Amino acid sequence: MKRWTLAWALGALVTLATPVYSETTTNSIDPLCSDAELWSGKLITDICWSCLFPIRAAGASLGGGNVPSIATDEKFCFCTDSMNIPELGMTMGLWNPARLIEIVRNPWCSPALGGHKFSASNVRLIATTGKADFDASEMSFFNYHYFAFPLTILLDLFWDGRCNSDGYRDFDLLYVSELDPTWNNDLLAFFTSPETALFANPLAISACVADAAAAATGNPLDALFWCAGAWG
Template structure:
């Protein structure tokens, strides 16, 4: 067993040991272990492109920026590999956006909140202040679905890692304070004006029809603005809030060099660091509180995909306003044989 697997198992074990202390009696954090077979949308891996052939979802653009069906890339030893250009949508991560701090619905458990109400989520209407305001915590999991289910183990393009809790915002002061978040996104001052935000209308329209506009990197379409890179949003629609915060989590991790984009360079098997998020390389699918069948580009209006997806009292396996998102990312790679 390697070190990564050991850390993953230890993390999950600690979460389960702490669960009775956190929510054993109150039931405030409802959850159920994620079932990768039934809870995620496998159709979201399509379309797949191999060489010049495209499979599945003919009405959607094939992923990646592949320009040639044939590729030549160096392997880890520097030996050139001749192969076929391959692109698909990879089920790679899970993102939770939750109202209750230290609640992990995907694991069916929670951890003890050091102080009741500490960094709890909220959703406040404009009548109680100057504007709508919402706040949620977020959790980021490594979730290589193919590896977990032992599928396509000999396929060189898929990620082979263990399931792991990789990031939780409850212990991140930058997520919990808008002012501190400017440390990692000082350029936010350039986009806090009506002209910049008006450009986001075009991004919303594009995300509704096909995919978001990457040069408008500060826009999340109809979900609002990426800035600040914190858990606060000027919005009161729970679906827009939670989808937007899941997208912000990606931008924030990229800015902190913790996110590697696998849809840019087919010769970089581990991905490329992207301080500015390439929005069109990621799609979300709602897994909780109600499983959705939509592969949602960043910024697509919840009116299109969100009907009856957030019951007011939650579900038997999920508290209200606790969301779980299955993330699919573009994966481009070169599948072939070494040129000896």
């Protein structure tokens, strides 16, 4: 009896020590493609909520901040429902987050999508950070991904999806630079966008002085759309 008991115990130990294989597999995590944890509590804690102000409702402003010159002064408006029946409503406006741009070194890597990669990496597209040697080595190269990011609609916050001017109501991928052959080829980019010659010249660049001065007072010039104030 003791012999059978010992044999059963040894058999149980061997069974427990034997590796068990299953058909399910787990994807390995790429250490070069980290998760930004966008779809977590950071969606609340890491958002600049004060940047949404001022919030205008029926022509009245709530909170401080600059109101764009094209903002309406009307208090009420009419919208149509699904049956094209007009409904009375009030105008509302705010600095509504609409886009999300991620800059990546590792091509096809998307931290916003949990650190997943769209495709296998291409060595030709790997980014470089550059060096401060005041020569060609100081140039940097990165890829970027462009997402529709209607935050207030995603969180169902005081914003009707019908009022979204660009029509996006969900998180959508709009552009990836890895698929754009002009992204890392300046000559090819010039032939596909020849209008850049109008702005990449000393005369157009010197005109940005006026926009820089206006932006310093909080009133950038929309007519000089190729400028970005004093560029930070």
